[in-house]
Amino acid sequence: DTAVSQTPKYLVTQMGNDKSIKCEQNLGHDTMYWYKQDSKKFLKIMFSYNNKELIINETVPNRFSPKSPDKAHLNLHINSLELGDSAVYFCASSQDWSSGGAGTQYFGPGTRLLVL
Amino acid sequence: GQQVMQIPQYQHVQEGEDFTTYCNSSTTLSNIQWYKQRPGGHPVFLIQLVKSGEVKKQKRLTFQFGEAKKNSSLHITATQTTDVGTYFCAGRTTGGFKTIFGAGTRLFVKA
Numbered sequence: 358d359t360a361v362s363q364t365p366k367y368l369v370t371q372m373g374n375d376k377s378i379k380c381e382q383n384l385g386h387d388t389m390y391w392y393k394q395d396s397k398k399f400l401k402i403m404f405s406y407n408n409k410e411l412i413i414n415e416t417v418p419n420r421f422s423p424k425s426p427d428k429a430h431l432n433l434h435i436n437s438l439e440l441g442d443s444a445v446y447f448c449a450s451s452q453d454w455s456s457g458g459a460g461t462q463y464f465g466p467g468t469r470l471l472v473l
Numbered sequence: 474g475q476q477v478m479q480i481p482q483y484q485h486v487q488e489g490e491d492f493t494t495y496c497n498s499s500t501t502l503s504n505i506q507w508y509k510q511r512p513g514g515h516p517v518f519l520i521q522l523v524k525s526g527e528v529k530k531q532k533r534l535t536f537q538f539g540e541a542k543k544n545s546s547l548h549i550t551a552t553q554t555t556d557v558g559t560y561f562c563a564g565r566t567t568g569g570f571k572t573i574f575g576a577g578t579r580l581f582v583k584a
Contacts, residue, residue: 402571467515
């Protein structure tokens with residue numbers, strides 16, 4: 358009964374390809390996030406959605422496009438992959454204070470992306 | 474922009490020694506959370522501090538939130554090899570949706 362799941366777990370691809378990462382949460386949370394963690398372990402927020410609506414969009418190249426078909430899913434599509442996109446991508450979800458939650462973030466297991 | 478600075482970046486300790494990591498925010502926070510990420514794993518929530526001057530303990534871990542709600546610390550007493558990992562603080566901005574993560578402190582424990 359994984360709370361936040363991501364697929365795939367590993368992704369090895371060539372430069373220039375387009376790929377997608379999927380995320381699903383079964384916690385009933387309203388807010389979902391995508392983070393990028395580089396080799397130095399910096400956790401950088403990329404996007405946040407609240408009830409399918411984009412609320413945080415950090416300085417991320419246009420090649421990255423999130424999509425939230427419903428509040429339990431947040432997918433990340435990446436066009437024209439570059440070497441610098443190699444990282445671990447974490448999905449997370451939370452129930453925020455505005456809806457009676459504590460804002461604790463529950464992270465998925467991560468997708469390890471390697472661009473060759 | 475708003476930042477949460479975390480130091481040190483790395484810490485090597487001998488098993489049994491104490492360890493502390495510190496977080497400082499450029500602005501007042503509404504709360505601060507701490508997460509632990511084991512090697513190869515994902516960040517896992519440890520605790521949340523909300524009140525000014527709050528101190529919470531979890532076994533050998535002591536968490537503090539500063540009086541001005543701009544800084545926080547995590548102290549581990551008598552480290553064990555199971556404490557190995559990266560510890561992140563995450564500060565929530567006042568009046569906003571944003572939670573800003575510190576850069577993390579990577580703890581290495583030598584047996």
